[in-house]
Amino acid sequence: MACPENMLFLIVLFISGVLACFGQRDLITTMPDRLDVLTGSCVQIPCSFDIPHQIKYTFNSTILTSGVWIKGNPYFGERPDRVIFNSSKLVNRYQGEITGNMSQKNCTTVFFNVTTNYTNKYFFRIESQPFRATDTEKSVNIVVSDLPSSPILPVSGEVKEGTPVSLNCFAVTPCPEHPPELTWTLPTQFTTENQLQENPDQTKSVLSTVTFTPSYLHHEKNITCTAVYPVGTSNKTAEHNMMLNVSFSPKDTSASISPADPVSVGSCVSLTCSSTANPPVTNFTWFKISEGQEEPVNPKVFEIVGKTLGLIFLFSLIVFFAWRRRTSRLPSGFDMTDRSQGLVGMNSPVGTVCSNQATVSRGNQEPPLNNLDGL
Incomplete structure (x- = not known):
């Protein structure tokens, strides 16, 4: 008859086999999916584990539990060299230590002086009496390179x-x-x-x-x-x-005129306004400086004012030539008389004026009064 300890061991193996057939994991580990490591440095693998409720009674946390790391493939029966670290051994292929408390299901491990041939995926296994299990569905991928990864610099907000x-x-x-x-x-x-x-x-x-x-x-x-x-x-x-990418209000605003030389009334000029801003300026407003005050001016005002001045100038020419033509010809029955002699000695410039005195011809003209003395 088998002893109780052997019977218990067989029962554990039987239960484990049955659960494995139904896809039940004997050991559930939690660790990162990937770790990027620098050549010559160390690597810390955050690790914790748990045991499914159905077989928890087979694990005794008070019994010394060893942690084992397996490289590449979790099945090491025919390839014992895949076991690169066992915390129960003094000498291992990889120099490291389990820094976590295994009794509290903390399997955090540190490997030292990593090299490029450490690049691979790794599985974790625990060994105690009478429980032994490997999490075959979870691994950590360690990638070793000679150059460090670039830091991450995210930008959020404006x-x-x-x-x-x-x-x-x-x-x-x-x-x-x-x-x-x-x-x-x-x-x-x-x-x-x-x-x-x-x-x-x-x-x-x-x-x-x-x-x-x-x-x-x-x-x-x-x-x-x-x-x-x-x-x-x-x-x-x-x-x-x-x-x-800094958002800022308009800066370095300036205006220019083309052509820059003085221009005649009625001609066209081009006004250009420039400014630096982020986002760029989409709308400009023009102002006219009048008697120390700024007045907003629509750019079309310049066109209207130019046309208006041109019409006024043309109308003034027409009025001027009409006036000259009218004053050069007097109506019939009027004479121009020089009366400058009557103005001699006055403080006014000498000029000509128009006279409206007419000479009337009579058949019997009376003699001047100053000749009556001869009668």
Whole structure:
């Protein structure tokens, strides 16, 4: 007759086999889908696990539990070299340690001095008495490269002239023991604040916030967020550039006239107004300066005034020539008489005037009175 311990072990194997046939996972792990790692640095894998309710009674958290990491394929029966780390062993293919508390189902693990051949997907397994299980449906993909990933510099909302604005820059931190340092390059004065934060998938990143007040002079100027990663005795750098799009009111407004030389009445001139703004100016209003006051003027007024002055000038010429023609000919029965002698000695300029005195011919004209003395 088999001993109770062997019977329990057989029962566990039977239950596990039955559940596996129905797609039941013996172990459910939670970890990121992907981690981007820098050559020569470390990588921290956030990890936690749980056991389905149906077989929880087979797992005893008070018993020492080992954590095992398997590379590439979770089935290692015929390929024991796929096991790259076992926390119960002193020597492993990968140098690392489980920093989480396994009794609290925390399997967070750190691997040191990663190289490019670490790039692969990894599965997690727990081993205790009498429970052993591997989560074959969940893995983390580790990607190792020689250059760090560029920081993320998202822009939200509108950047307006004169309004303080804050920008955030994120840098992935696969090795929290050696986080990157974030610095900014801006065309104006600014303040920064950096902090290490946890992401929803429990990975870490460094957040840097810069605050400044933009002006129209900063429009289309570059902002740079630089991440410096310490790796051994050297540093590796990545940066993200962004061009500012600042909304501002019209600036540098000016007007010009063509032709610039004095022009005659009735001729056409072209007035041009230019201004810098974001968004661009779509409507201009003209003003006429009159006696120290500004009056809004419609551009068509210039055309109307020119035509009006031209008509007045033409009408004046017609009136002038009509007057000259009329004064050059007098009506019949009138003479022009020079009476300048009667004006000698007066303080008025000498001129000619029109006389309306007429000479009448009579048959018997009386003699002048001053000749009566001879009668």
